[in-house]
Amino acid sequence: MYFILSGSPIEIAFHFYPWLEAHSDPVAGLNTLSSCMDLADLSGDGENCLVVADLGSSSSGSLGSGMKLKVFRGTSLVSESSLLDLPSGLVAFFMDLNEPRVPALAVASGPCVYVYKNLRPYFKFTLPGLEVDPLEQEVWQQVRLGQIDTVALKDLLEGIRTKSELPLSQRSLRFLSLEPENMEEFVMMHQGQPIRRQTVITCMGTLKKSTADEDGVSCLVIGTESSEVYVLDPEAFIILAKMCVPAPPVVMDVSGQFDVEFRITVACRDGAVYILRRDYDKPKYCVELSSHCVGLVRVGKTVVVGCSDQTLQGFTQKGKRLWSVPLPAPITSMAPMRLSSRGFSGVLVALASCELRLYQDQWVLNTQRTPEPVTALTFGRYGREDGTVVMATQGGAMLVHILRRTASLQKPEGGGPPGAQSVRLNVPKKSQLFVDQTLREREQGPLMHRAFHRDLLRTRLRTAQAYSRALEASTGPSSEQGPVKLHAAVQGLGPNFRLTLYVVNAAALRPITGLSLCMLYDPALYTVAPPLLRLPLLAPGLTYALQTRVTCTGPALCDVIKVCVLQEGRSAPLLTAHINMPLPEAL
Amino acid sequence: MGLFDKLASWLGLKKEVNVLCLGLDNSGKTTIINQLKPSNAQTQDIVPTIGFNIEKFKTSSLSFTVFDMSGQGRYRNLWEHYYKEGQAIIFVIDSADKLRMVVAKEELDTLLNHPDVKHRRIPILFFANKMDVRDSLSSVKVSQMLCLENIKDKPWHICATNALKGEGLQEGVDWLQGTRDLQDGLCLCYIFII
Ligand SMILES: Nc1nc2c(ncn2[C@@H]2O[C@H](COP(=O)(O)OP(=O)(O)O)[C@@H](O)[C@H]2O)c(=O)[nH]1
Ligand SMILES: [Mg+2]
Numbered sequence: 001m002y003f004i005l006s007g008s009p010i011e012i013a014f015h016f017y018p019w020l021e022a023h024s025d026p027v028a029g030l031n032t033l034s035s036c037m038d039l040a041d042l043s044g045d046g047e048n049c050l051v052v053a054d055l056g057s058s059s060s061g062s063l064g065s066g067m068k069l070k071v072f073r074g075t076s077l078v079s080e081s082s083l084l085d086l087p088s089g090l091v092a093f094f095m096d097l098n099e100p101r102v103p104a105l106a107v108a109s110g111p112c113v114y115v116y117k118n119l120r121p122y123f124k125f126t127l128p129g130l131e132v133d134p135l136e137q138e139v140w141q142q143v144r145l146g147q148i149d150t151v152a153l154k155d156l157l158e159g160i161r162t163k164s165e166l167p168l169s170q171r172s173l174r175f176l177s178l179e180p181e182n183m184e185e186f187v188m189m190h191q192g193q194p195i196r197r198q199t200v201i202t203c204m205g206t207l208k209k210s211t212a213d214e215d216g217v218s219c220l221v222i223g224t225e226s227s228e229v230y231v232l233d234p235e236a237f238i239i240l241a242k243m244c245v246p247a248p249p250v251v252m253d254v255s256g257q258f259d260v261e262f263r264i265t266v267a268c269r270d271g272a273v274y275i276l277r278r279d280y281d282k283p284k285y286c287v288e289l290s291s292h293c294v295g296l297v298r299v300g301k302t303v304v305v306g307c308s309d310q311t312l313q314g315f316t317q318k319g320k321r322l323w324s325v326p327l328p329a330p331i332t333s334m335a336p337m338r339l340s341s342r343g344f345s346g347v348l349v350a351l352a353s354c355e356l357r358l359y360q361d362q363w364v365l366n367t368q369r370t371p372e373p374v375t376a377l378t379f380g381r382y383g384r385e386d387g388t389v390v391m392a393t394q395g396g397a398m399l400v401h402i403l404r405r406t407a408s409l410q411k412p413e414g415g416g417p418p419g420a421q422s423v424r425l426n427v428p429k430k431s432q433l434f435v436d437q438t439l440r441e442r443e444q445g446p447l448m449h450r451a452f453h454r455d456l457l458r459t460r461l462r463t464a465q466a467y468s469r470a471l472e473a474s475t476g477p478s479s480e481q482g483p484v485k486l487h488a489a490v491q492g493l494g495p496n497f498r499l500t501l502y503v504v505n506a507a508a509l510r511p512i513t514g515l516s517l518c519m520l521y522d523p524a525l526y527t528v529a530p531p532l533l534r535l536p537l538l539a540p541g542l543t544y545a546l547q548t549r550v551t552c553t554g555p556a557l558c559d560v561i562k563v564c565v566l567q568e569g570r571s572a573p574l575l576t577a578h579i580n581m582p583l584p585e586a587l
Numbered sequence: 588m589g590l591f592d593k594l595a596s597w598l599g600l601k602k603e604v605n606v607l608c609l610g611l612d613n614s615g616k617t618t619i620i621n622q623l624k625p626s627n628a629q630t631q632d633i634v635p636t637i638g639f640n641i642e643k644f645k646t647s648s649l650s651f652t653v654f655d656m657s658g659q660g661r662y663r664n665l666w667e668h669y670y671k672e673g674q675a676i677i678f679v680i681d682s683a684d685k686l687r688m689v690v691a692k693e694e695l696d697t698l699l700n701h702p703d704v705k706h707r708r709i710p711i712l713f714f715a716n717k718m719d720v721r722d723s724l725s726s727v728k729v730s731q732m733l734c735l736e737n738i739k740d741k742p743w744h745i746c747a748t749n750a751l752k753g754e755g756l757q758e759g760v761d762w763l764q765g766t767r768d769l770q771d772g773l774c775l776c777y778i779f780i781i
Binding site: 020021022023046074075076341382383384385386387400402404405406 | 611612613660661663664684685686687688689690693694697722
């Protein structure tokens with residue numbers, strides 16, 4: 001790394017945009033999920049392809065039309081083949097040690113895993129069937145022998161459905177959902193075949209068999225609707241291990257090696273994450289989430305879970321929560337970002353608010369806008385570039401971003417808890433006074449509470465009184481002074497004074513009419529002539545001076561004369577001024 | 588460069604030029620250099636370069652020392668250590684790798700903004716390689732995507748090449764020699780004026 005001349009725009013760009021937007025194809029027509037996407041070198045020439053199990057177009061009515069296995073190389077689609085059933089997972093894995101080292105593909109759909117080699121169907125693995133209720137079996141047996149008709153069959157199956165512990169088979173369920181006129185035909189078609197109950201695959205992952213090598217042989221790990229997790233042998237496709245979880249798994253992450261030690265972290269439909277280990281057929285640890293899991297990723301030793309309550313949470317491998325951060329919008333997809341050449345690992349989180357965020361633990365390293373919400377994403381080597389993120393958006397676009405070689409993947413300065421949090425507060429020692437107070441509070445709590453309330457009510461009463469007084473005097477904050485301003489000057493030594501009142505209309509344009517000034521005073525002390533002055537029309541901006549005589553008739557005292565500005569037709573004065581009269585000296 | 592060297596080159600004596608051959612991995616740098624070598628020195632199989640290779644070869648008027656740098660991401664930070672020595676740059680682009688055109692542009696921009704390159708009138712020869720591959724971009728398109736028209740202070744030239752067959756390479760090398768001669772010619776004029 002070198003330093004570019006400081007302040008050059010290039011340097012700034014490096015800091016803020018770690019991604020190069022390499023490719024964007026708005027009409028790629030991708031409809032997929034992160035679990036149905038993988039990057040692999042299918043041709044063995046060092047150029048990685050993107051393999052997508054496309055869910056097809058769900059808009060065209062029936063879900064499951066146009067389901068395809070698509071392979072992209074660089075900017076173009078190079079291969080496309082139809083899938084028989086809706087895919088629930090896709091992984092590329094090495095199933096043998098043959099040269100050249102080209103991985104096989106496994107596509108999970110329904111109860112089967114379809115394995116492709118060189119993009120050609122190679123093997124189909126079907127999950128073992130589940131136990132069927134003997135009564136149900138018996139009923140179908142009788143149908144075959146012609147002992148009962150479809151109406152009786154329907155009643156019997158309904159009965160079994162409500163009473164039996166085991167769910168009905170797929171066939172019986174289909175039968176019950178049919179219109180009566182179609183039942184006969186359905187029974188004719190299916191009665192010959194043995195009745196089976198099948199589960200379906202909900203998620204799939206890979207687990208290295210015995211070496212941690214990049215191209216080591218891997219086992220397939222599959223989670224099923226019947227709440228089981230299977231590990232399959234990659235060569236013989238026999239079940240190597242079977243584990244049970246309390247609910248159907250929906251997302252999984254697998255690490256380790258089957259022959260040494262491994263961990264399978266599964267988020268299940270009961271809103272919990274279970275951690276399975278080698279030699280245990282039940283979960284070793286369990287994390288109860290506050291809401292449902294929408295994505296699960298492991299980075300190093302941390303399990304990062306995206307939840308439907310718009311949080312991202314980090315857990316240890318033993319299920320202890322390390323951190324939780326709120327997100328501004330719901331998560332649409334998540335993927336791990338491991339960049340071994342730079343020793344970096346983080347999590348890419350796509351949000352419904354059209355953002356792609358890069359998190360390292362709880363810190364956001366970068367936020368990138370995307371034209372649409374991203375529904376599926378995967379990070380890894382694409383083409384010949386190691387740090388590439390490939391995304392599929394809601395509208396079916398394909399986006400490829402490449403990490404800049406010079407991008408800084410440092411935690412932001414000042415990230416994490418604020419410094420003040422670690423400063424120890426200078427809490428004083430417990431004094432005798434403190435202890436006494438505490439005791440008093442404990443013993444006389446109700447009394448103190450009552451005293452407090454009494455004081456509070458008094459305060460309120462005082463406030464209300466003061467407010468009403470202010471209202472009456474029209475001097476309080478609510479008195480509408482309007483644009484009229486008033487000030488006064490007292491001239492003379494006494495007992496005769498001249499009181500000059502200056503009135504200004506401070507309004508910008510509008511003149512005011514119908515005002516008068518009224519003097520309020522103690523008649524025992526003063527006489528004022530005239531006590532009421534009518535004001536002429538007040539043109540805006542001009543100062544009007546009005547005079548009146550005040551004679552001190554009583555003892556030599558200082559008192560206040562109130563001047564009120566009155567408006568015709570209003571009961572309350574517009575404005576009140578208090579004039580402190582001076583002591584008459586001549587008396 | 589000493590006066591004697593200039594006179595020697597003007598008089599037709601051989602002169603050494605250090606050329607840096609840069610570009611992303613797999614763009615065909617090693618293949619191009621191999622083609623430029625005399626046929627008896629060419630190797631048959633080319634493996635991805637680790638770090639860099641130094642190759643020397645002579646043409647009619649120049650003696651080239653080429654630093655063939657590895658283009659793999661983890662070696663690209665080695666490039667800058669050789670900018671000082673480089674008297675010309677050959678920048679190779681895989682015109683069939685549309686995905687990484689942005690990466691090539693990014694590396695080129697980094698190169699052009701490096702202090703050891705920025706203020707020098709160092710000639711840059713672009714090879715838009717692999718023109719034989721179907722769907723590869725034309726040299727015009729490549730120069731558009733790399734924004735070459737923004738390079739105003741350095742002589743540059745782009746040609747479409749097929750390194751496997753050696754097509755287009757000679758045109759580029761001729762241009763490079765031309766720029767050298769031009770520079771030397773200018774220097775000599777300058778000397779005579781003095
Ligand atoms: N089709 C085609 N392939 C080329 C061309 N030039 C190089 N290659 C191939 O590209 C690959 C990488 O070449 P190499 O010289 O090692 O690239 P470097 O990493 O830039 O040194 C080799 O397989 C070459 O055979 C070309 O002009 N056309
Ligand atoms: Mg090379």
